[in-house]
Amino acid sequence: AAFLNSSQDFDTAIAIERRLMTGDLDLLYVAPERLLTERFLGLLDQLSEQHRVALFAIDEAHCVSQWGHDFRPEYMRLGELRRALGVPTIALTATATADVLSEIGTSLGLLSPVTVRGGFARPNLSFSVQPVTSDAARVEKLVELLEEAGLRKSGRAIVYCSTRKKVQSIAEELRSRGFAAGHYHAGRTDLARQRAQKAYEQRRTRVLVATNAFGMGIDYGDVRLVVHAQMPGSLEAYYQEAGRAGRDGMPSACVLLYRAADAAVQRFIIQKGNARNARLMERRMGALEAMSRYAGNATCRQKQLAAHFGDGIDSCKVCDVCLDANSVASVFADAQEEVGAERARKATKTDERSTVQRRPLTPEEIECLIDAVAALHKPVGKVSLAKTLRGSKARQLSRLGLLKNPMHGKLKEVTEFDILDTVEALIREGRLVRKGQKYPTIWLAGRPVRENGRISEGVGSNSSGLAFAKEGERPKRGGKSRMRYTPVFRALDNFRKRQARALGWKSFMVLTNAVIGAIDAEKPATIDALTRIKGFGPSRTARFGEEILRLVAGAKDD
CATH class of the missing domain: 1.10.10.10 (Winged helix-like DNA-binding domain superfamily/Winged helix DNA-binding domain)
Known part of the structure; x- marks a missing residue:
């Protein structure tokens, strides 16, 4: 077996091509960018004529899909090449939704393909989301996680960032704190990237800070910790990158450091990269929303991830939600008690801006x-x-x-x-x-x-599609239907004006048109029915509920 990629010099590449043509290779790994060059296509023609290509295998097949998280245009041409070779084909991916799987089949021209799906559960991985409220807090939390994982002595960690600038700054900060940390991104020279990867491979560095440029084809068994210092743009990207932890089956941790501002960074990246394709931008924004939901939902992390890919699993029992914990210390059993005690001590001294105790609002x-x-x-x-x-x-x-x-x-x-x-x-x-x-x-x-x-009439307009008429205005013909100015509406409109004057509020702060319209439509007769009106919560019920019920009952009798 051998491989061809852009890191090799000309003489090395030529030597591998000779081995291929003389039958000295059973397996050749080659990037699509190299595979589709005029020179290599000529070699494939010769091999095909001699019936020496037995299998066409496509790894990371989600790159075929425009809707996938890692679309690469070169993959779009692989279907044409597959048809020209006319040999059995296997396409492999670990991060494809049902829609992406369908597009892979279509793009590659696979007719009634056999689909084999593995499970998405990774029982040895502990997933968690830990909030940070500033860049300084982000670094402190990252240092804490690396200390918990024992990264000064053993194992390896990968820290993913969304931008090259953030990769550089975090790597420098970690080195200043005494960690053997390297950094990797597409803006570095080929030689610099090779050196960074080699140092990590040989354990001269134990922490590698990188963009998503690092990862495809990477397989180190003892990665004990994968931290996303910034939120990625999709669950597909997150699952693939986080999944580089614990490939030897040993307990490992996957942590997302979540800051609300990170979503804005991803929106900028999406808009910059998809400005000419409104539909694709919409899909990318939808993927970002799914990623944000994952960060905010109080549901088992692995269960959320598996559900996204169409797989149903039981709760993992080891994520932060299942354990009701904000630390990855439990993954590293030998340090659990010591780390927990240290975190408790720090919690009493650290300003709230860097340590956030999460709880749902009442x-x-x-x-x-x-x-x-x-x-x-x-x-x-x-x-x-x-x-x-x-x-x-x-x-x-x-x-x-x-x-x-x-x-x-x-x-x-x-x-x-x-x-x-x-x-x-x-x-x-x-x-x-x-x-x-x-x-x-x-x-x-x-x-x-x-x-x-x-x-x-944009995003802020009434989601029900109703356009509200002014007082006494009759419905206009055509266009959107207008809310009827009924006795109930009139009674509640007068009520909110009185309350607004008494409280010094604006009228809509008492009741919005949408809430009045919903009350008019439902005509609730009990407090319980009133609380089910969308937008009419407990505080309004306590303050205005009884009076509103009397007004609704009286107006119905008019």
């Missing part, structure tokens, strides 16, 4: 968050919203008018990360909406957005 806190969004005059970024709720008096918040928000400082006891996590959950539930892509902002579902004096 229903009352969620209503407070929604009330804060309802009080906005225009959409704002979710980080600004979180800082407002926590009581920050930053100059930027003052410029946005957020210091006057009635909910300013109401969630001082809640961490910024928990607020951001809840915002994402509310977006998924449809109670909040995200507006814009380059600079995403948050808005209340069902509330129109005023832009230059006009109501926008």
Whole structure:
């Protein structure tokens, strides 16, 4: 067996080609970029005429798919080459959804292929998501993880970053902390990359900080820890990269350091790389949303990953969700008690900005968050919203008018990360909406957005498709249906105006048109029925519930 790739000099490549043509090789590994050169296609023609090609094997076959996480245009031509060779074909991938599998078959021209699927469970891997709130906290958490894994003495770790700049800065910081760390990205010269990989292979460095340029074809059994210092753009990419841990079957850890700002980095990368293909950009954005959901969901990590690829498994019992833990120390049994005690000591001394204790918001806190969004005059970024709720008096918040928000400082006891996590959950539930892509902002579902004096029908418009009429306005013919100005609507509209005057609020902060419309449609008769109205939570029920039920009952009798 031999391989051909771009790292070899001309003489080495020629010698391997001679061995191929003389029958000295049973197996040749070659990258599609080399395979599809005019010179190599000529060699294949000769081999094909002599019936000396027995099998065409395509590894990392997900690269065929435009919708896959690692699309490479050269793979698109492999179907044409496969048909020309006319030999049995096998396509292999560890990270393909059902849609990607279908496209692989179509692109390669496989007719009724036999599909063999393995399981996605990796029982020796402990997956976890650990929140960080700043770049400094990210580095401190990474150092802590490397210490827990014993990376100063044994084993290996891979640290993935989204950008070359981040790779460089983190590698330098780790070296300054005494770790034998190398770095690898596509911007380095071929020689520099070869040296970095060789040093890692020979264990002269135990930590390799890299972009996704490092990994394809990499197989080191004793990688004890894979850390994603920044969130990747898809679950497919994450699973493939994290899966490089523990290939010898020994307990190993896969950790995602999650910061809300990392999603913005990925959005920029997606927009920059797919500016001319709106459909592909939409798919990439959808993949990013799935990745964000994985980070925020309190469901077994491996169960989430397996479900994404169409595989159903039981809870893994070893991830942070299953163990209800924020440390990978349990993976390394010999250090478990010592590390746990040290983390407990640090937790009493470390500022909240670098150590975040996650907990779900209470229903009352969620209503407070929604009330804060309802009080906005225009959409704002979710980080600004979180800082407002926590009581920050930053100059930027003052410029946005957020210091006057009635909910300013109401969630001082809640961490910024928990607020951001809840915002994402509310977006998924449809109670909040995200507006814009380059600079995403948050808005209340069902509330129109005023832009230059006009109501926008974009992301912030009412998700039900209803356009609300002004008081007394009759429905217009054609176009969207308009909400009927019924006795119930009139009664609740007058009610919210009275309450708004008494509380010093805007009317929509009491009840939005969407909520009034839902109450009008359902006409609830009990508190329990009222709480099931979308957008009408516990705090509004406690404050306005009984009065609203009386108004609805009275209006129905009119």
